[in-house]
Amino acid sequence: xxxxxxxxxxxxxxxxxxxxxxxxxxxxxxxxxxxxxxxxxxxxxxxxxxxxxxxxxxxxxxxxxxxxxxxxxxxxxxxxxxxxxxxxxxxxxxxxxxxxxxxxxxxxxx
Amino acid sequence: xxxxxxxxxxxxxxxxxxxxxxxxxxxxxxxxxxxxxxxxxxxxxxxxxxxxxxxxxxxxxxxxxxxxxxxxxxxxxxxxxxxxxxxxxxxxxxxxxxxxxxxxxxxxxxxxxx
Numbered sequence: 001x002x003x004x005x006x007x008x009x010x011x012x013x014x015x016x017x018x019x020x021x022x023x024x025x026x027x028x029x030x031x032x033x034x035x036x037x038x039x040x041x042x043x044x045x046x047x048x049x050x051x052x053x054x055x056x057x058x059x060x061x062x063x064x065x066x067x068x069x070x071x072x073x074x075x076x077x078x079x080x081x082x083x084x085x086x087x088x089x090x091x092x093x094x095x096x097x098x099x100x101x102x103x104x105x106x107x108x109x110x
Numbered sequence: 111x112x113x114x115x116x117x118x119x120x121x122x123x124x125x126x127x128x129x130x131x132x133x134x135x136x137x138x139x140x141x142x143x144x145x146x147x148x149x150x151x152x153x154x155x156x157x158x159x160x161x162x163x164x165x166x167x168x169x170x171x172x173x174x175x176x177x178x179x180x181x182x183x184x185x186x187x188x189x190x191x192x193x194x195x196x197x198x199x200x201x202x203x204x205x206x207x208x209x210x211x212x213x214x215x216x217x218x219x220x221x222x223x224x
Contacts, residue, residue, distance in 0.1 A: 004152075031211065042201065043153070043215040088152050096141060096211055097166065098203075100152030 002027050002093045006101035014109050016078050021104045023072040023089035032072045033090045033098070034063050043088065046074075079108045112136075114216035116202050122222045123192055131187040131219045135204030142185050143213060144177055145201040153201055159185060160207060192223045 003026040013019050023032070031050055035043040047056045049065035049072060056063050060083065062075045072089055086105045090098040115134040123129050135142050140161055145153035155169040162182045170176075174192075179185040189196055199220050203213040 033212070035215075042217040045212065045214065048212055090152075092211055096143070096158050096160075096205075097155050097169075098143070098145070098153070098213065099155070102152050103150075 002029060002091065002099045004089060004091055004099050004101040006087075006089060006104050008104060009102060010105050010107075012107045012109060013076075013079050015080055018078065019076050021074040021076075021087055021089075021106075023074070023101055025070050025072075025091045025099075027070075028067075029091035029093060029099075031092050032065050033092075034061075034072070034074055035088045035090065037086045037088060037103070039086075046087075076106075079106075081108045081110055084108045114202055114204050114214055116200075116216040116219050118219060119217060120220045120222075122224060125192060125194060125223055127192055129189050129192055129221065131189075131200050131202075131221070133185045133187070133202030133204075133216060135183065135185070135202070136214060139204035139206055139214075140182065141205040141207035141211070141213075142179060143203045143205075144185070144187050145203065145215075147199045147201055147218070149198075156187070156200075189221075192221075194223045197221055197223045 005024045034046040047063040052067040054065045060077045065072045086103045088103045090100045117132045142159040144156040147153040158166040159179045174190045177187045199218040201218045203215040205213045
């Protein structure tokens, strides 16, 4: 059974600091996704990672994938308050079923 | 529409009642998914449609839950004899289903069973 774990579950950080969120999954999967969710809102797609060594960047966020280690990271550079949200990683099992991690609740303090 | 649309956005119902939740996927998307998100948790898979048929309903928790997609577009999630434990946000997502499995999520329906 495919399982996805994220850590940390909660992250409180100062503006301007850097930090990394980790996503581990238990078995081989096709793709890895990162989503952002604001309170009371739906999931916003951030990144889709398809292959080993894939790296994608958007603004202050950078995601990478190591399929051999079954690990993805979401790195935050020089955090700003607007990045406060819950971040989920998800992997696909087969071609359609998304298995989500428990999420990382990020709070950026001014 | 431009995105996945779900109605209602909020639903409060009494224990034991029947509810229907509606999802309008992105136009042209053949794949449709229902997920359930409990407070503080990640979304959990319920059911997946490819066209009109339920290709995988392994995530439905019990036979009180049922979903249809009769014309391959709009889908309805039906819950009979609701229980307080059914309270959650029900998310719908769709994807093109043509080699690109990236799913786009609706805003969800928050179901509260009192």
